[in-house]
Amino acid sequence: MTATDDSRKKAGEPQCAAMPEDWQRALAVVAHPDDLEYGVAAAVAEWTARGKEVVYLLATRGEAGIDTMDPAEAARVREAEERASAAVVGVTQVEFLDHRDGVIEEGVALRRDIAGAVRRHRPDLVVTINHRETWGSAPGSPWNTPDHRAVGRATLDAVGDAGNRWIFTEQLRAEGLEPWDGVRWVAVAASPAVTHAVPVGPEAAAQGLASLREHRAYITALTGEDPEAYVRSIVEGGLDMYAPRFAGRRCVAFELHPC
Template sequence: MSDLENEPTDRQPPAHLRPMPEDWRRALAVVAHPDDLEYGCSAAVAGWTDAGREVVYVLATRGEAGIDTLAPAVCGPLREREQRASAAVVGVGEVEFLDHKDGVIEYGTALRRDIAAAIRRHRPELVITLNHRDTWGGVAWNTPDHVAVGRATLDAASDAGNRWIFPELTEQGLEPWDGVRWVAVAGSSRPTHAVDARPGLERAVRSLLEHRAYIEALTDEEPEAYCRTFLTGGAEAAAERFGGVPAVTFELFPR
């Protein structure tokens, strides 16, 4: 069944969004590119780190194919610097890169193994990723990188706890971790849960703004205005389903 067949219709009004679980201490966010988390959920991350929770970022690529006017050898290090600065704005001090190739990430065992290894290293209770479906809703097509990393992350949350899948990880000293309790998908067209965006929204704007080189290549709009419009618009659009509170939405998969 296609994504379009599963989209809500006028006969099926969107359900009220429930608050995200709060009984956890460590989260691991796994996405394809620099800026994915800043477009997707950094206001929620800011609130979590304020509350003393630990959040680590893992990126499959360095975003080296993301700026047409910059060669990958120049673009990759630039976007890595922007990502580290962006993460720091919302209280994330640890950012890892898996060095898959931007634009041509392949879903498969190699990607699952790399993500499972990261889960075993960091031992999170909550894993976060970005929309793994073909579309963003309707006919807004998703990118292959997002789909591959999102699907692989959902699978790796189970792989990480099974010592007989990727036994080489155990040989490398990475013991199985079956403590992932939820995988939360940001940017989903089928959200089930949400986080109050208000405490972290200003920092989310500043965090996205750290990707200045990418944003300036993407749009002619003034960068801060662009970031603010995008993030506040998304948060306010979710408010109708979250008691009138501007929110960051997630589709939550319990385990």
């Protein structure tokens, strides 16, 4: 998903700083297949092209996302689409947690699963989805979904959990994991309060388009618009959205939280 037009530059809005580059491994944690392709994938393409490692962690398989398809079949189709879309931008590790699409519960179980992934992958950077109530900051902005809010908030909490050996101790005993307090930043995508941005060049932009195109079944069910026109409007519109706040450069913008 992307933030709404009220996130575009207005007079007096602060400029976005460049995202830190002194890291090697990132873990991207979102709710559904396609969440990353609606804005983050082009930045991922830039990162992997520079030799950085990115792992995707999805809380669900998107089984409730296609009205005309049985959930079991939708889960199979959407998992395959997500793996294909990740490969387009250089991501080879895609994991699913099997929480229930549409009714993800924010709480200890979700935090435990995400903290376990942080401990396994030991990232420097964690990326997640907008955890705020709306997609924009203006009154009347579109309401965010419960799944996005739950996963975004749980991710912010789980990063702290992962570094504390006295939280989720069963992971240390039974799974052989160790605490990981090496996350330096959490970057929130599609936030209405962006602070930093990743510049995106033509090649990465093209990869971002191709990555979203892989969600063919989902896009076909979602909109009656021509799929190519739809994909271009989403990806190119997102890259242009914060350019006025980033020296005119096309970019993917984030709300960055130092840890």
